[in-house]
Amino acid sequence: MALVPKHIKQLSPYQAGKPIEEVQRELGLERIVKLASNENSLGPSSKVIEAVKKSLSENHRYPDPIGFELRNKLAEIYNLKLNNVVLGAGSEGIMSIIMRTFLLPTDEIVAATNSFIGFKVLANSSGIHTNWVKMNNYHYNLEAMADSINEYTKVIYLANPDNPTGTYFTINEFDAFMKKVPNRTIVILDEAYYEFAMDKDDYPDSMYYRYDNVITLRTFSKAYGLAGFRIGYGFGHEDLIGNLLKVKLPFEPSLSAQVAGLAALSDTEYLNKTLSVNNLGKEYLYFQLKKLGYYYIKTAANFITIVLNSPLEAENICFDLLKKGVIVRHLKGFGWPECIRVSIGSASENKFFIENLKIIQRA
Numbered sequence: 432m433a434l435v436p437k438h439i440k441q442l443s444p445y446q447a448g449k450p451i452e453e454v455q456r457e458l459g460l461e462r463i464v465k466l467a468s469n470e471n472s473l474g475p476s477s478k479v480i481e482a483v484k485k486s487l488s489e490n491h492r493y494p495d496p497i498g499f500e501l502r503n504k505l506a507e508i509y510n511l512k513l514n515n516v517v518l519g520a521g522s523e524g525i526m527s528i529i530m531r532t533f534l535l536p537t538d539e540i541v542a543a544t545n546s547f548i549g550f551k552v553l554a555n556s557s558g559i560h561t562n563w564v565k566m567n568n569y570h571y572n573l574e575a576m577a578d579s580i581n582e583y584t585k586v587i588y589l590a591n592p593d594n595p596t597g598t599y600f601t602i603n604e605f606d607a608f609m610k611k612v613p614n615r616t617i618v619i620l621d622e623a624y625y626e627f628a629m630d631k632d633d634y635p636d637s638m639y640y641r642y643d644n645v646i647t648l649r650t651f652s653k654a655y656g657l658a659g660f661r662i663g664y665g666f667g668h669e670d671l672i673g674n675l676l677k678v679k680l681p682f683e684p685s686l687s688a689q690v691a692g693l694a695a696l697s698d699t700e701y702l703n704k705t706l707s708v709n710n711l712g713k714e715y716l717y718f719q720l721k722k723l724g725y726y727y728i729k730t731a732a733n734f735i736t737i738v739l740n741s742p743l744e745a746e747n748i749c750f751d752l753l754k755k756g757v758i759v760r761h762l763k764g765f766g767w768p769e770c771i772r773v774s775i776g777s778a779s780e781n782k783f784f785i786e787n788l789k790i791i792q793r794a
């Protein structure tokens with residue numbers, strides 16, 4: 432259709448992990464375990480459910496457009512001002528606001544090839560020229576990314592830890608990189624998996640040393656188990672945040688999402704449980720995968736990427752697991768066709784995955 436711009440025509444629709452209902456409908460299996468979208472196996476905290484239930488009768492009203500309560504709480508926790516905090520419909524929602532706020536058609540983006548697919552979709556649909564920089568052994572190559580900055584570079588996207596590799600770059604690597612980034616360039620530092628990496632001594636928690644041109648993004652979708660609510664937040668210099676607030680849709684995030692986020696922050700027990708379930712699950716999966724002879728990438732997040740011998744083997748494993756009721760992610764769409772990614776689930780989900788992997792291996 433002549434009405435559609437070329438860069439939009441060229442896009443492929445985003446393919447999310449298969450929903451449980453779809454697999455159940457297609458295969459009629461009794462048990463389906465979804466380990467494809469890095470969700471939290473604990474479900475939402477009971478404090479969140481209680482708070483959201485209480486707020487349901489207020490839903491004939493628009494939500495607070497400035498999201499005061501949740502922003503204020505986040506500012507308090509991180510020792511910031513309200514004006515340093517922005518909310519969005521997931522951290523991806525904020526990424527989209529950043530793209531709409533700061534990029535002009537003549538600007539350029541620098542990002543890593545085969546990192547978070549959500550950003551790739553946003554960059555490709557923006558029509559802005561993007562310099563995609565290859566990774567090095569499943570790690571960001573920050574030196575090569577710095578070398579690709581030019582006079583037009585306006586936005587750089589970094590995910591730390593990265594999805595889908597699960598790897599992270601260190602404080603020293605990030606500091607060395609930032610020395611080469613000009614002040615006129617905005618760095619989106621996507622810390623969607625921050626909570627899973629925060630205990631590492633060399634992880635650059637961007638809240639502890641602020642750069643005026645860095646916007647940190649975090650989310651309630653992963654460690655807080657609220658992916659369905661669509662609520663994320665960002666921190667940055669008040670000039671940057673102030674302009675994002677002008678472009679943000681006024682009533683995003685929804686009332687329930689704001690209430691859910693606030694309640695989730697008060698439930699530290701839930702967060703601790705999430706981290707402990709994830710650590711135990713990670714050790715179990717490492718041990719079992721090694722025993723079965725699979726090569727995996729060590730993760731700083733809530734998922735593990737397994738590197739197979741060929742794209743065909745990766746595709747077959749995903750298909751065979753699906754037939755058994757285990758949904759994992761083939762990373763072909765991410766640009767890693769020889770890899771599959773499995774989210775770390777509950778002990779019982781992890782066991783179900785491993786038991787079925789064993790059956791497939793034997794067949």
Ligand SMILES: Cc1ncc(COP(=O)(O)O)c(C=O)c1O
Pocket residue numbers: 468469520521522523524547549590592593594621623649650651652658661662663
């Ligand atoms: C690196 C990364 N950033 C952002 C997101 C999106 O998170 P949200 O649900 O907050 O939009 C994801 C989700 O998978 C992710 O892996």
